[in-house]
Amino acid sequence: xxxxxxTMVSGAIALAFLPLVLTFIIRYRYYFVLFYRAVLVRMxxxxxxxxxxxxxxxxxxxxxxIPGDPExxxxxxDLWCSKVEFISNIGPKKGKIMDRILSEHCPLTVLELGSxxxxxxxxIARALPLGARLYSVEMDAINAAIAEKIIRLAGFDDDTLIxxxxxxxxxxxxxxxxxERLDFVFMDHWKKCYRPDLQALExxxxxxxxxxxxADNVLFPGAPNFLRHVRKSGLYEWKIHRATxxxxxGIRDGMAELVYQGIK
Amino acid sequence: xxxxxxxxxxxxLSPEELEKLKxxxxxxxKLISTLRGKPWPMRKKLLTLRESHEFVEKxxxxxxxxxxxxxxxxxxxMLKALMGRPYGSMPRKTVPRxxxxxxxDFAVLWDFGVITNCLFxxxxxxxxxxxxxxxxxxxxxxxxxxxxxxxxVGVGTVAYSYMVVIRTMARNANEDGGGxxxxxxxxxxxxxxxxxxxxxxxxADNKFASITTSFKEAILEExxxxxxxxxxxxxxxxxxxxxxVLCCLAGSGYLIYFVVRRSQKFALEGLxxxxxxxxxxxxxxxxxLGMFCPMLFDVISxxxxxxxxxxxxxxxxxxxxxFLGNLYTFIIALMDEINLKREEEEVLKLxxxxxxxxxxxxxxxxxxTAPPITVHPADIPRGPCxxxxxxxxxxxxxxxxxxxxxxxxLIGDFLRAVLVRFxxxxxCWDLEAGFPSYSEFDVSGxxxxxxxxxGMIWMGAFYAPCLPALNVLxxxxxxxxxxxxxxxxxxxxxxVFKASGSNNFYMAMLLVILFLSTLPAIYxxxxxxxxxxxxxxxxxxxxxxxxxETLESDFPAWFGKVFSYASNPGLVxxxxxxxxxxxxxxxxxxKSYKQANLELKKKLQTVSRTINKVLTLIQHLLYSxxxxxxxxxxxxxxxxxxxxxxxxxxxSNHQIPPSxxxxxxxRGHRIPGPLPGNQWQPAPSVQRVPNSQRH
Numbered sequence: 001x002x003x004x005x006x007t008m009v010s011g012a013i014a015l016a017f018l019p020l021v022l023t024f025i026i027r028y029r030y031y032f033v034l035f036y037r038a039v040l041v042r043m044x045x046x047x048x049x050x051x052x053x054x055x056x057x058x059x060x061x062x063x064x065x066i067p068g069d070p071e072x073x074x075x076x077x078d079l080w081c082s083k084v085e086f087i088s089n090i091g092p093k094k095g096k097i098m099d100r101i102l103s104e105h106c107p108l109t110v111l112e113l114g115s116x117x118x119x120x121x122x123x124i125a126r127a128l129p130l131g132a133r134l135y136s137v138e139m140d141a142i143n144a145a146i147a148e149k150i151i152r153l154a155g156f157d158d159d160t161l162i163x164x165x166x167x168x169x170x171x172x173x174x175x176x177x178x179x180e181r182l183d184f185v186f187m188d189h190w191k192k193c194y195r196p197d198l199q200a201l202e203x204x205x206x207x208x209x210x211x212x213x214x215a216d217n218v219l220f221p222g223a224p225n226f227l228r229h230v231r232k233s234g235l236y237e238w239k240i241h242r243a244t245x246x247x248x249x250g251i252r253d254g255m256a257e258l259v260y261q262g263i264k
Numbered sequence: 265x266x267x268x269x270x271x272x273x274x275x276x277l278s279p280e281e282l283e284k285l286k287x288x289x290x291x292x293x294k295l296i297s298t299l300r301g302k303p304w305p306m307r308k309k310l311l312t313l314r315e316s317h318e319f320v321e322k323x324x325x326x327x328x329x330x331x332x333x334x335x336x337x338x339x340x341x342m343l344k345a346l347m348g349r350p351y352g353s354m355p356r357k358t359v360p361r362x363x364x365x366x367x368x369d370f371a372v373l374w375d376f377g378v379i380t381n382c383l384f385x386x387x388x389x390x391x392x393x394x395x396x397x398x399x400x401x402x403x404x405x406x407x408x409x410x411x412x413x414x415x416x417v418g419v420g421t422v423a424y425s426y427m428v429v430i431r432t433m434a435r436n437a438n439e440d441g442g443g444x445x446x447x448x449x450x451x452x453x454x455x456x457x458x459x460x461x462x463x464x465x466x467x468a469d470n471k472f473a474s475i476t477t478s479f480k481e482a483i484l485e486e487x488x489x490x491x492x493x494x495x496x497x498x499x500x501x502x503x504x505x506x507x508x509v510l511c512c513l514a515g516s517g518y519l520i521y522f523v524v525r526r527s528q529k530f531a532l533e534g535l536x537x538x539x540x541x542x543x544x545x546x547x548x549x550x551x552x553l554g555m556f557c558p559m560l561f562d563v564i565s566x567x568x569x570x571x572x573x574x575x576x577x578x579x580x581x582x583x584x585x586x587f588l589g590n591l592y593t594f595i596i597a598l599m600d601e602i603n604l605k606r607e608e609e610e611v612l613k614l615x616x617x618x619x620x621x622x623x624x625x626x627x628x629x630x631x632x633t634a635p636p637i638t639v640h641p642a643d644i645p646r647g648p649c650x651x652x653x654x655x656x657x658x659x660x661x662x663x664x665x666x667x668x669x670x671x672x673x674l675i676g677d678f679l680r681a682v683l684v685r686f687x688x689x690x691x692c693w694d695l696e697a698g699f700p701s702y703s704e705f706d707v708s709g710x711x712x713x714x715x716x717x718x719g720m721i722w723m724g725a726f727y728a729p730c731l732p733a734l735n736v737l738x739x740x741x742x743x744x745x746x747x748x749x750x751x752x753x754x755x756x757x758x759x760v761f762k763a764s765g766s767n768n769f770y771m772a773m774l775l776v777i778l779f780l781s782t783l784p785a786i787y788x789x790x791x792x793x794x795x796x797x798x799x800x801x802x803x804x805x806x807x808x809x810x811x812x813e814t815l816e817s818d819f820p821a822w823f824g825k826v827f828s829y830a831s832n833p834g835l836v837x838x839x840x841x842x843x844x845x846x847x848x849x850x851x852x853x854x855k856s857y858k859q860a861n862l863e864l865k866k867k868l869q870t871v872s873r874t875i876n877k878v879l880t881l882i883q884h885l886l887y888s889x890x891x892x893x894x895x896x897x898x899x900x901x902x903x904x905x906x907x908x909x910x911x912x913x914x915x916s917n918h919q920i921p922p923s924x925x926x927x928x929x930x931r932g933h934r935i936p937g938p939l940p941g942n943q944w945q946p947a948p949s950v951q952r953v954p955n956s957q958r959h
Contacts (some may be wrong), residue, residue: 018556019512019559020559225787
């Protein structure tokens with residue numbers, strides 16, 4: 001087969017592929033922007049400053065926010081995430097949805113899996129009624145330290161930040177902390193852990209009828225096993241709140257709200 | 265299920281056995297129809313299906329209910345192929361010596377470019393192309409007029425296509441009926457969508473899905489009609505988008521022009537010295553551009569912010585422009601090649617006279633009577649047959665278009681679905697919801713592809729007579745392939761809307777394509793003289809001279825005279841004028857009928873609404889009089905469908921308001937009793953029965 005591709009031939013056929021390349025770039029421009037901000041800018045800042053991303057965020061919040069005011073802290077965080085760098089907090093739009101759900105259900109016992117920098121912890125704590133308790137689980141010790149500082153800055157007492165992986169904590173919640181029932185669970189840790197943790201919660205008996213589980217980022221990056229389990233098990237009334245990814249306009253994302261029905 | 269496949273069919277069946285057998289067959293048929301919904305593994309389903317089919321077919325005949333098979337007749341130009349004589353029987357059907365070596369070279373045939381080489385090899389002299397056909401006026405003992413038949417079939421196909429398209433359009437226009445579909449849109453959809461004759465659960469699911477889709481469409485329309493934005497920015501963006509699209513069209517046109525010019529250069533240098541890529545560059549570039557530019561148009565149209573239906577129409581219009589631009593660039597290049605071939609022909613004719621003279625020169629004197637020299641047909645120099653070349657180019661175009669479609673389907677749909685499905689387990693983000701996901705089935709794009717394919721067939725059918733037959737084959741394969749691909753790899757489109765309310769949108773496009781495709785063919789028939797030694801019109805000065813010839817020789821003299829009077833411009837022009845006026849008259853009367861229709865519909869709506877109001881009033885009066893809830897009469901649907909008693913009615917526990925197209929059923933004083941549809945004995949008097957009977 002003697003198809004020696006001369007430069008001019010490949011030129012013409014390659015030019016014919018140009019519309020495809022342009023389409024690709026334009027259609028997925030938001031993903032490219034996200035990649036740039038979340039990966040490239042982060043690597044750049046990691047090299048130039050010596051701090052990690054969360055420490056940089058904390059520095060910024062410390063210098064620009066009003067201490068004791070959760071609202072101001074959240075706003076400063078949002079500003080930093082949209083202008084300077086990208087951290088995957090829950091963001092203002094999805095945060096509003098979460099606030100609405102919280103105010104509808106008024107839970108007294110809340111479990112949060114994966115607080116990262118403490119943004120969602122502050123957000124939940126702000127919306128809780130008096131007398132409610134929030135238990136926050138964070139796996140990484142450095143992030144947990146920063147989250148603790150942020151929570152203290154916001155004016156909440158912080159003795160319920162649990163530093164350990166979620167699959168170890170959940171079986172011991174009942175024993176160590178004396179919890180009987182969780183009214184609200186917020187999941188925002190590693191997406192592949194959503195399903196095992198949900199199954200652990202079911203197994204531990206901490207979910208009662210009417211307990212709400214809110215899982216973030218079920219569409220992007222996506223938690224397909226989790227969604228499959230939810231659909232198949234028949235234990236939940238589930239609904240997906242569609243919104244956009246935090247701090248990004250064009251990438252579609254969703255939060256899954258599950259209401260536990262109990263075994264029929 | 266019981267295993268009855270191996271059972272022997274008894275010669276005589278008693279009535280009880282016959283009854284049992286009938287029941288068994290019915291049961292099997294029901295199983296077959298509901299098999300798809302059962303939660304069994306695929307292998308079990310297939311096995312059950314096969315067994316049930318065998319059982320049903322085997323025993324249905326015994327019960328005397330055989331099925332008849334329908335035969336589908338295809339329109340193939342078999343007559344010409346039958347009447348023409350086979351390969352080798354006359355000079356122009358023999359392969360010339362120079363090409364003999366190539367034609368049967370199996371190495372060539374099994375090369376990667378097997379199809380294109382085949383075209384330039386053996387098949388060149390087959391029934392597929394123009395050059396096969398002899399110009400002998402009458403063939404065989406039936407005196408079959410080959411050239412006349414070729415011409416008439418070619419022209420007749422075009423005329424028949426026009427007729428069919430316009431007739432379909434007229435029929436669709438009748439069904440559409442026009443009318444005001446904008447008031448009470450949601451109410452109409454809500455109350456009149458369901459079909460109460462549905463008994464099969466799968467049909468019910470499908471109907472449910474289609475009603476949901478139509479609701480989504482209607483909601484989208486409502487949303488779109490309420491948007492209002494900054495008009496100047498919108499206009500600027502629209503102008504910008506159109507400018508970008510024009511740039512893209514111009515770029516693609518120039519690229520095609522460039523590659524066609526290069527391929528002509530290659531052809532002059534001789535095709536053998538170039539690789540497969542270079543030989544097929546034109547077709548590849550055309551197919552690739554035709555595939556990728558619409559995607560770019562789609563992305564650019566996001567700037568314009570139109571209503572989805574309008575955006576879709578713009579998109580289709582742009583794809584149309586792209587296709588036409590590409591095709592006409594291709595045709596202009598083809599014209600250049602035709603001219604080249606004709607010049608070659610002139611040179612060859614000159615050389616032939618010299619060659620013939622040289623043949624006789626050395627052997628005979630002027631007055632000798634030696635036997636004429638026989639020359640093997642393969643040794644006579646053959647003229648370059650431009651018509652066959654045109655046919656070949658079109659066949660190549662169709663083949664490359666088909667290949668591109670299939671490869672796109674396999675890679676863009678199937679491979680993508682496989683990757684998404686199996687990589688999803690180990691990928692960091694959700695492939696199904698996020699980036700690649702499954703490809704959507706693009707209805708309008710596919711319909712457009714079919715229309716364009718048909719346009720190319722119309723264009724090339726005159727010079728490659730078996731092209732429609734090839735296309736029928738390709739369409740059959742496409743149908744099964746795309747059917748499988750849709751079920752296996754595609755998801756429905758996200759935005760649900762149609763390109764237009766009526767079915768005539770695509771038919772109108774088809775008509776325009778028909779016109780634009782047959783234009784070049786007709787132009788070449790009328791202006792370019794046929795080749796001197798190949799095809800059914802060889803030797804004539806114009807192809808349509810065959811009509812003249814036939815009139816002169818096969819019809820009586822007075823017929824020719826009548827025809828010449830009838831084709832006089834003095835007669836034809838007034839006739840054309842009359843037709844134009846008739847069209848105008850028909851158009852205006854049809855418009856006035858449409859208006860009248862619309863008004864009648866409106867009147868009917870108001871009348872039925874009034875009746876509805878009156879009846880509601882009576883109902884309120886009855887409430888207040890009796891002081892109890894009366895169960896108003898059953899739905900008017902049963903009255904509308906001729907009073908057919910249906911079992912489903914008994915299940916409907918809620919009232920259905922009467923549809924506005926038929927007057928509601930007359931309501932008398934009804935005694936509260938069992939639900940409609942059940943048997944109830946009407947009491948003779950209007951006595952009130954306590955409500956305890958109702959549940």
